[in-house]
Amino acid sequence: MTTVVDRLAIVGLGLIGSSIARGARTYGLAREIVAIDRDAGVIERVKALGLAEVASSEASAVAGADLVILCVPVGAIGDVAAQIAPHLKPGAVVSDVGSVKAAVVAAVTPHLSEDNPFVPAHPVAGTEYSGPDSGFATLFSNRWCILTPPEGADPAAVERVQGLWQGLGAIVETMTPEHHDLVLAITSHVPHLIAYNIVGTAADLEAVTQSEVIKFSAGGFRDFTRIAASDPTMWRDIFLTNREAVLEMLGRFNEDLSALSRAIRWGDGEALHDLFTRTRAIRRGIVAMGQETAEPDFGRARNAAAPAAKQS
Amino acid sequence: MTTVVDRLAIVGLGLIGSSIARGARTYGLAREIVAIDRDAGVIERVKALGLAEVASSEASAVAGADLVILCVPVGAIGDVAAQIAPHLKPGAVVSDVGSVKAAVVAAVTPHLSEDNPFVPAHPVAGTEYSGPDSGFATLFSNRWCILTPPEGADPAAVERVQGLWQGLGAIVETMTPEHHDLVLAITSHVPHLIAYNIVGTAADLEAVTQSEVIKFSAGGFRDFTRIAASDPTMWRDIFLTNREAVLEMLGRFNEDLSALSRAIRWGDGEALHDLFTRTRAIRRGIVAMGQETAEPDFGRARNAAAPAAKQS
Structure with a gap:
């Protein structure tokens, strides 16, 4: 260099x-x-x-x-x-x-x-x-x-x-700065927002205890806690200063979530299966471009200890 | 054994x-x-x-x-x-x-x-x-x-x-089966649903290309693509068979997301900072209970190669 x-x-x-x-x-x-x-x-x-x-x-x-x-x-x-x-x-x-x-x-x-x-x-x-x-x-x-x-x-x-x-x-x-803000709204800001949000939702439930949320987090929830552990001041400032793009992308996210929610309510298995198949391709693209590991579970699984019988 | x-x-x-x-x-x-x-x-x-x-x-x-x-x-x-x-x-x-x-x-x-x-x-x-x-x-x-x-x-x-x-x-x-279904709705099913959803949203944008989504995914988006790469048939069946609990938890998620969205629109930095601080504690609990790695970036960062100057 x-x-x-x-x-x-x-x-x-x-x-x-x-x-x-x-x-x-x-x-x-x-x-x-x-x-x-x-x-x-x-x-x-x-x-x-x-x-x-x-x-x-x-x-x-x-x-x-x-x-x-x-x-x-x-x-x-x-x-x-x-x-x-x-x-x-x-x-x-x-x-x-x-x-x-x-x-x-x-x-x-x-x-x-x-x-x-x-x-x-x-x-x-x-x-x-x-x-x-x-x-x-x-x-x-x-x-x-x-x-x-x-x-x-x-x-x-x-x-x-x-x-x-x-x-x-x-x-x-x-x-351009404007295009940057739109791109990052979907690739970074809205993902952080929904991660922060679901972690907050889970913490506030009465029917499910915080201890249960923590114990059974390996079902998917724990993935979200990583980005929801990011610096609060930095992220507050991001949302306050990229308001329009974040709200626009969040609007798109919400529209799609409503459609998905409707598919669940009406039992439209085909719509669900179609989306769940499509989304696999995006990850393959990210792995292929060297922006993500192909190791299962981000490589976490590789660190699993040998089992020892445990009692709850 | x-x-x-x-x-x-x-x-x-x-x-x-x-x-x-x-x-x-x-x-x-x-x-x-x-x-x-x-x-x-x-x-x-x-x-x-x-x-x-x-x-x-x-x-x-x-x-x-x-x-x-x-x-x-x-x-x-x-x-x-x-x-x-x-x-x-x-x-x-x-x-x-x-x-x-x-x-x-x-x-x-x-x-x-x-x-x-x-x-x-x-x-x-x-x-x-x-x-x-x-x-x-x-x-x-x-x-x-x-x-x-x-x-x-x-x-x-x-x-x-x-x-x-x-x-x-x-x-x-x-x-009980009923309590299980409620707990898993928030710790696993809704997280999968919103991960599938945001990956779908990102794939369908016109203003941001799929190539941009992939390139800049390290800003947070790529985390979601992991669980959105899960088996489509298995997950279709989960949503169709745990419909009530999923829709109930999704309703809570949506309420909270509306409040968060409103805080952004009205510039309520304190509400954002409060939530973003609270959510850190949950991850610490998950790490402390041995259900998650404390390594930065799930341990992915450790695998980063030495840099080589590259041109885009």
């Missing part, structure tokens, strides 16, 4: 920010990596883990940086952009990792001068864990990273951001 | 039936294991894999068996029970593995004589793969198996079924 930037500043060292720091160091993508976070506890962990040089302020973190990546919840990003903007050197490129793009562009762009191009990015990768301890260098390996540069963006600025993500192992694709 | 039954007959050698055959042999639970399946292709695989002695008919499979386990889709189970009933020896216990219990009891019981107690069972375990090649001996290890014996059932018959499941590594719990 060749160095992509001289001085890389990472603002926010959660799962994504800390994974960028680890990856940039592991793959030699930056000569210097500087980190800043508003949470003193996070800063302590960054120091203890030795993830990056820790700056004393947002201003000093971004001073002299060639590339500044904002890795904060999208609800906080406008404020952070306003704080750092006066301290950017001319030509410094600003990017982010937000899961929503149109709202981020609207929040960040007004604070930046023409000397500091904003090249928004969204690496479609993550785990259900949060914070600097949970990151790892290979998080972005073979995952897509979507760039949404404005029309007429400086090609060199786009290339700098693209180079970083490719160096981290990601596959880069470019689209 | 001690032998639980002398002659065990397994009718239907899919994922579950073939896993019972493998486990019963591995852990020495039966002196003799006999298999029968209506699908000639399955029979060929059972022979090739050497999973069990293959009978030439359902009648000869169950003749002389002490325990007969019906591992067929719940929609076919009444018919299978009618076929085997005349050939059962007095005292032979009949059981099943169906994901629905009240409908199975209603379908099977009328065909059996008083000499052949029916002790319904449901091992809450599985993968998204089907067929005799996909089974494995440890599938039931540390998973719950629910028994729903009728009131006044012969304790020795219940013990025989319980002994088999404990020998396979499962933890046995007993409840």
